[in-house]
Amino acid sequence: MMVDALQVFLQGLFGSVFPLVWVLLKIVLIIAPLLLCVAYLTFWERKVIGWMQVRIGPNRVGPWGLIQPIADGVKLLLKEVLIPTGSDKSVFLIAPMFAFAPALAAWAVVPFNDTLVLANVNASLLYIMSVTSIGVYGIILAGWASNSKYAFLGGMRSAAQMISYEISMGLALVVVLMVSNSLNLGDIVHSQGKGIFADYGLGFLSWNWLPLLPMFAVYLVSIVAETNRAPFDMAEGESEIVGFHCEYSGMAFAVFFLAEYANMILVSTLTSLLFLGGWLSPVGFLPDGLLWLFVKIAAVLFFFLWIRATFPRYRYDQIMRLGWKVFIPLCLIWLVVVGCWMMSPLNIWK
Amino acid sequence: MEFKTFVFYFFSAILVFAGLRVITSRNPVHAALFLVLAFFSASGVWMLLQAEFLAIALILIYVGAVMVLFLFVVMMLDINLDRLREGFWSYLPLGSIIALLMVAEMALILGGNYLGLLESSVPQASAEASNVKAIGRLIFTQYVYPFELASVILLVGIVAAVALTQRGKRKNKSVNPSQQVFVKAADRLRVLQMPAEKRD
Numbered sequence: 001m002m003v004d005a006l007q008v009f010l011q012g013l014f015g016s017v018f019p020l021v022w023v024l025l026k027i028v029l030i031i032a033p034l035l036l037c038v039a040y041l042t043f044w045e046r047k048v049i050g051w052m053q054v055r056i057g058p059n060r061v062g063p064w065g066l067i068q069p070i071a072d073g074v075k076l077l078l079k080e081v082l083i084p085t086g087s088d089k090s091v092f093l094i095a096p097m098f099a100f101a102p103a104l105a106a107w108a109v110v111p112f113n114d115t116l117v118l119a120n121v122n123a124s125l126l127y128i129m130s131v132t133s134i135g136v137y138g139i140i141l142a143g144w145a146s147n148s149k150y151a152f153l154g155g156m157r158s159a160a161q162m163i164s165y166e167i168s169m170g171l172a173l174v175v176v177l178m179v180s181n182s183l184n185l186g187d188i189v190h191s192q193g194k195g196i197f198a199d200y201g202l203g204f205l206s207w208n209w210l211p212l213l214p215m216f217a218v219y220l221v222s223i224v225a226e227t228n229r230a231p232f233d234m235a236e237g238e239s240e241i242v243g244f245h246c247e248y249s250g251m252a253f254a255v256f257f258l259a260e261y262a263n264m265i266l267v268s269t270l271t272s273l274l275f276l277g278g279w280l281s282p283v284g285f286l287p288d289g290l291l292w293l294f295v296k297i298a299a300v301l302f303f304f305l306w307i308r309a310t311f312p313r314y315r316y317d318q319i320m321r322l323g324w325k326v327f328i329p330l331c332l333i334w335l336v337v338v339g340c341w342m343m344s345p346l347n348i349w350k
Numbered sequence: 351m352e353f354k355t356f357v358f359y360f361f362s363a364i365l366v367f368a369g370l371r372v373i374t375s376r377n378p379v380h381a382a383l384f385l386v387l388a389f390f391s392a393s394g395v396w397m398l399l400q401a402e403f404l405a406i407a408l409i410l411i412y413v414g415a416v417m418v419l420f421l422f423v424v425m426m427l428d429i430n431l432d433r434l435r436e437g438f439w440s441y442l443p444l445g446s447i448i449a450l451l452m453v454a455e456m457a458l459i460l461g462g463n464y465l466g467l468l469e470s471s472v473p474q475a476s477a478e479a480s481n482v483k484a485i486g487r488l489i490f491t492q493y494v495y496p497f498e499l500a501s502v503i504l505l506v507g508i509v510a511a512v513a514l515t516q517r518g519k520r521k522n523k524s525v526n527p528s529q530q531v532f533v534k535a536a537d538r539l540r541v542l543q544m545p546a547e548k549r550d
Contacts, residue, residue, distance in 0.1 A: 091379070122480045126406045133414025137386070140418065144379060144425045156422065163418060183482055321527050 026118050030107050038261040039069035045305050052309040079250035084147055087247070091145035096248070096255035099138025103262035106131045110269055111186045113279045113290050123183045128270065129170060136162045138259065139235070139244050146247035155244035157316060158228055158235040164323040165225040171331035172219040175338050176208055176274050179349045189278035193288075195348060201284025207277035211348065214334050216275045218327050220303070223267040225319060227260060229304055231311040232319050240313075264304055265297065272296035358398055365391035376431060378424045382417065389413050403481040 010025075011018045043058065043065070050057025058065040083089055109124035111117035121127060136159050143155015177183060180191035195206030209216040225232040235243040245256045272278060272293055279293040314322070342349060368388035375381040389412050396405035489497045 088377075088379075091383070121402070123402050123406055123482055126403070126410070126482065130406045130410035130414060133410055136414070136418055137421075140421055140425070141383075144421075152425070159418060159422070163415065166414075183480070317524070318527060 023118070027108075030118065031104060034104070034107065034262065034265065035258075037265055038258055039073065041261050041265065041301065042072070042257075043069045044301075045308070048302070048305045049309045052306075073254070076251055076254040081250040081252045082247075084247050087147040088145040091141050093252065095138050095142035095145055096252050096259070097138070098141060099135055099259040100255050100262065102131045102133075102135040103259050103266055106266055109185065110266075111189070111273070111278070112293060113288070114186070116290070117186065120184070120186065124185045125173065125177065125183045125188070125274075128185075129173070132263070132266070133166060135259065135263065138256070142248065142256070143244040146244075148247050150242040151244050151246050154235065154242050154246065157241075158244055161228070161232065161234055161316075161319060161323075162226055164320060165222045165327075168218055168323055168327035168331055169222040169226060171328065171335065172215040172222065173274065175212055175215045175331070175335055178335075178338060178342065179208065179212065181349075185273050185278075189273055189280065191349070192277045193280050198284075202282075203277065203280055203284060204282035207275065207280070209275040212275070212334075212338070214330060218331055219271065219275065220300075222323075222327065223271065224304065224307065225323065227263045227267060227304075229260070229264065230308040231313050233313065234316055234319065237313055241316075264301060268297045268300035268304070269293075271300050276300075354398065358395065361391045361394040361398070365395065378427075378429050379421065382421050382424050385420075386413055386417050389417070401481065403485050 007022070010021060014021045046068075047057040047065075058068040061067040061071045083092055106128045108119050109117065109121055109127050111120070111124075139162065140155045140159045143152045143159075146152070176188065180188040182188055182191065192207045193203065197203065197205035228235040234241065235245070237243070245253055248256065276296045277292075278296075279288050279290060281288045281292055341347065365388055368384045368391060371384040372381050372388060375384060389408055393405040393408045393413075396408065
């Protein structure tokens with residue numbers, strides 16, 4: 001095998017620091033494609049929304065407009081980063097990093113198939129929840145450090161929204177944890193491969209989305225609100241409301257943008273792993289594999305773009321009402337329902 | 351020096367530095383941010399003790415939720431440092447007595463092994479067993495009453511917070527969303543049929 005040969009070669013080259021080099025290499029192997037996906041997700045989004053609105057979308061730079069994200073990146077890199085007077089300079093510059101770093105750090109425990117995972121820890125889902133909860137700092141700090149009332153109010157608004165939906169997301173995940181009896185993402189995927197339908201070769205009916213359908217719906221809407229995407233995009237509702245990053249320019253702004261898209265990919269991956277069976281094949285006669293995970297992630301990402309082109313923006317009080325008064329009670333009730341279900345003879349998760 | 355020891359001292363040094371900055375920093379927002387850094391380093395130290403659940407819960411709850419709300423408040427307050435410093439010397443004796451008490455308490459716990467106060471040594475968790483499962487099992491069997499009691503206290507706290515901020519009926523013109531969602535087009539809009547008229 002090529003991988004083994006490379007491993008032996010590097011072992012000879014680096015000696016005792018080899019494990020460190022090997023882990024760094026794996027990190028690069030995760031981060032580099034991720035950033036490429038982020039760049040082309042922005043392109044795909046503009047294309048999809050263009051088609052849905054009977055436009056063409058970007059088609060000028062390169063064949064079919066394929067170089068467009070690179071051109072955008074170069075443009076943003078060359079622009080000046082303005083720092084407003086009276087702003088807290090260090091916090092102003094740390095804020096975008098706070099927003100972006102968690103979106104990357106969470107990938108440390110994401111499994112891609114049975115063996116392909118950087119760190120296979122027991123509490124991997126808990127780790128992801130805690131790491132992603134840090135992302136909210138980027139938003140509040142950006143709002144505060146900008147020394148602008150608009151940015152400050154925008155930061156408050158987005159942060160309150162993210163914290164509220166984190167709760168309903170967390171409660172939906174609790175139900176998933178109950179039925180899969182593990183915090184390890186790999187084990188959660190494996191637990192979805194068992195069941196009556198899976199025995200008939202209809203694996204996709206055994207995945208968590210069907211028995212936990214209300215939680216799947218809650219989770220799907222919550223991740224949209226959590227990543228500040230349309231129709232819950234209070235952070236950048238350009239036409240009516242000013243967001244937390246209104247004082248940012250150039251690459252500092254671009255990092256917030258990258259964070260948003262990296263977070264989208266992350267939550268799509270989590271949805272695929274937790275509810276859509278991860279790398280498991282939907283039907284019995286096809287083999288499981290990495291490809292299925294990518295197809296599912298792409299489908300969830302398409303859902304993000306689709307609803308952005310479809311739904312009008314929610315009003316802020318409606319967003320908060322949906323989170324606190326609809327989703328959280330629904331999750332709590334379903335928690336009890338699933339608990340009773342698991343204790344009853346009809347339990348399907350043994 | 352073992353690598354683990356190095357990591358421990360690394361985290362501890364950051365922890366102590368961040369703790370010092372929390373009380374010496376002039377800007378309250380910076381102080382709150384250093385507190386976040388302190389939580390982070392403390393979580394790193396706990397991770398070294400293989401208390402993975404506690405370490406992650408510290409970040410999830412304190413960094414992810416409590417400190418965010420804390421920052422909300424600190425950012426919106428107009429804190430005047432000169433007024434805060436006014437009574438420094440008059441409060442100093444009381445403050446130092448409390449500080450000394452706390453140091454004595456910590457010395458009793460930390461020095462418990464030397465003084466023979468602790469009968470058993472710190473239980474060593476095996477690296478294989480899941481920390482989360484063990485804690486969950488204990489909470490719902492051995493410590494179920496204290497656990498339920500704690501949740502009731504939290505509930506009382508929530509009710510109290512709502513009761514404190516509730517000031518009667520709202521007097522503004524906000525809409526009632528539960529009525530709003532049931533609105534139909536026919537309630538708002540009337541389509542009239544008008545025959546076309548001839549111009550004179």
